[in-house]
Amino acid sequence: MFIVSVTPLKGKLGFAITLIIMSLITTSTISWIRRDRKAAVSSVSGVLVFVAAAFVLMPLMSILYEIIRLGIGGLSWGIFTSDMSKTSADAPIAEGGLLHAIIGTLYLVIFATIASAPIGFLTALYIVEVKGRFAGTVRFFVQAMSGVPSIVAGLFIYAVWMIGLGNSYNSIAGAGALTILMIPTVARVSEEVLKLIPNDLREAGLALGATQWRTVAMIVLPAAKSGLVTAIVLGVARVAGETAPLLLTIGGSDQINFNPAAGNNSALPFYVWKNYSFGSEQAVARAWLGILILMILVFFLFSIARYFGRLKDRSR
């Protein structure tokens, strides 16, 4: 074809580009013949929008496909029941497991959520509902905080919690670093959600003789409930895959550690990083397995959050 001969695009890519251009030409010609110029422009923009959407979906689908393709081979019941304390990283993948990493990640996500959800919500309430004198300043700092590189959060906890206060590696420290990363996401999303609640509802509450506090607690927050759950979900999504701050805070471990407050612990991203850097064929397969499990875990947490967010919210 013409495109293949004059451009370096060959094979599948050349085929895709040719297909797009051909479909553009065909649809616009057909519309022009059957209707007029406006219809042709409309159909061309329709195709372009579709192509753009496809380009966005393509990497996502390809990532999902690769993770499942490479990770699914390692799935077995054993990985959920054992850790890596008695298995070396280049042992066959059927040996050992990643229960220690799952437990570590659950601890991190749960503690980070418990810490950051109230702080994030209250920050959003301060900005949107209280509209205090420092609302603008607070919003500015929340936005600035959401741009903090994750390793800086880890380093901060390392400097303050460990060097400064003399603690050692544990899950709580890791959750602290993730909290710093999660608060701005939760605060910003809940701020947007609270802004969407129509002012009419607040006025109606106040006009019924409620104080501002009761209006917020009984009308604004219930109306915003599913949005606030989304804020937490997005916050968890932000931190669940973080690796860099964990390197400085949880220490890493091959053993199950049920105590979040003492001793080194692992986490799924940490497990992935460690096995990938080991480098043998079996270890890399373990890394892919870890990614798959992390994705499943995050998806599972989302589903639970969505379910509880939608309960008693069937009016819409």
Place this chain on the structure above:
Amino acid sequence: MIGSGDNANQNREESMNKVGTNQSGVTNTNRVQSSQGSLASVARTSSDNKDASRVVSGSGLEARNIHAWFGKKMVLEDISMDFAPGSVTALIGPSGCGKSTFIRILNRMHEFIPTAALAGQVILDGKDVYEPGVDVTKIRLKIGMVFQKPNPFPSMTIRENVLSGLKLSQIKISNPDELLESCLRRAGLWDEVKDRLSEYGGALSGGQQQRLCIARSLAVNPQVLLMDEPCSALDPGSTLRIEETIRELSESMCIIIVTHNMQQAARVSDDTGFFLSDGGPGKLIEIGSTSQIFSNPKEARTEDYVSGRFG
């Protein structure tokens, strides 16, 4: 700037337009045009129909020398009105003349707008609601409000919506079911929703939602009900239902309604106040019994407005 008391007391007698006495129609109305004639006759019929000997509990509401500002801009200048118990007062006038601001001043909703300032007094039960130390939530319990857009609480069922005022203001009562039924009956909604009280308020039609909002404001037993264009988002059928409700409610309380619908003002109100702003602050141009305003207004501008020549 809240409560410039001295000035208000001096000027009260001169500046206050005494209304609220139910005058019985108007006789010689030669100035009236044909289009206006129909409105006038509507107004006369509705005021004649009203039972003059009804018993009304509670006192009315008095606004004295109300001035209001948004930032440096004066939006209301020297408004004084009386609202008698058991009467319906309609406030008419073109958009932007301060009617809504005025009724929001009456139950202190005005002060939520950050730059809003106010002078004057609003007297309820002989006391200024803007006096320092007055509990604003108590005032809003006595002066209820229905908004332009129906706004039932989306997270509550119909039943919870009606009783929400009690919960919000922490009032406990022994028989919520009785109150629920009586409020919904008074708002003319009971028959339509009695079998679906546990559905969400958002499932109702627009007109039903607005009547639900009326029922909700009735639950805390207010003496005064403010309505800010309650029918502007509704179809004629729902509007009619709400007007019937207003007529029934006016037996027992004082109702103040802002409306752009002249027919509506003529149909439901006993008294009508006409607001106008000539680019500056809004002023109360004329107030009188509804039949007089629509058939024989004193002011040429009122006549121009009610006859549809501008606005």
